[in-house]
Amino acid sequence: MSQHSDPVTGGAPRGADEPPVKWLTAAEVDSWLSVVRLMTWLPWSMDQQLQRDSNLGLVEYQVLAMLSESPERKMRMSVLAEVTNASLSRLSHLVKRLEDRGLVRREPDPADGRFTNAVLTGEGFRVLAEAAPGHVAHVRSLVIDVLSPEQLRRLGLAADRIMSRIGIPGSSYGVSGLST
């Protein structure tokens, strides 16, 4: 345990009745701030490339990509919202914009009319397929090709390990009938 005078990571005075804070060491702070920078800038960069070359936001691309590989290229809106980490209302706006562009359409779930499905259109698939090469090239140039295969593998493993600690709400996901 190392004490820092830096209020990002430590040094705040604590009352005697509070448990001691296990502040981060200098090395831990360095690594954490590197991760924070990555989380801040990598999605931004992915989004920039997609906006510029394909007129799609990163989340829009993700939605189209997920629909493209679902059976009949359709998914329930509620499931899409969970997977993309968007609230249902935010996702509705996003899907509406995609719908206005003819890339997606919405329809009641034939199996249960209380639910709405989003369906990828033929045009949506075409736009996605056109966007994919540039997206993949960008991912390659920023991430895949700047790390050795072993470094990349370790990065993925570290990410998985962290993800396993993040509790995600809406665990109804597991029982929403989504079989993969």
Place this chain on the structure above:
Amino acid sequence: MGRRAAPERRYHLNHRVIGIFGSMSEGARQGAENPPVKWLTAAEVDSWLSVVRLMTWLPWSIDQQLRRDSNLAMVEYQVMARLSNSPQRTLRMSLLADLANSSLSRLSHLVKRLEERGLVRREPDPMDGRFTNAILTDEGFRVLAEAAPGHVAHVRSLVIDVLSPEQLRRLGLAADRIMSHIDTSAIN
């Protein structure tokens, strides 16, 4: 925040779903006149999707904790933390925008909200009145210092303590390497 089994399902779904871009054959989508696309291998797709999930959910989790326990968004916390580490707890707005990855106009809104809560104030740079400085107030420092222990504990429980020191170091190095290839100049 409890640990749940649900993410496993999510992983599986995402994997399958975005796998299209790793496995789709070139011939299916490339005209003869286009340069061949170097699609990702299955192993590359796996690792990349792990990174994507992290980018999606880790900031969200950090943000949740700060909002719940300290009524601060993650980017608000970052801005205040930057200020607290600066000489005289002061930074030019333009510099702060760079650090917080936000356009100057988005940052202005954010700082205005912090200003209304008395956590930050703005004033013209005494050295050059064309610039505006943001300054962390004593109240801002107090709020930040109160938020820090919970934030640190959360970062520890999700990231620091689940990796060995060597794994954490490698993670930071990989992040730095990727960052060095990102051109951040287009932000404004």
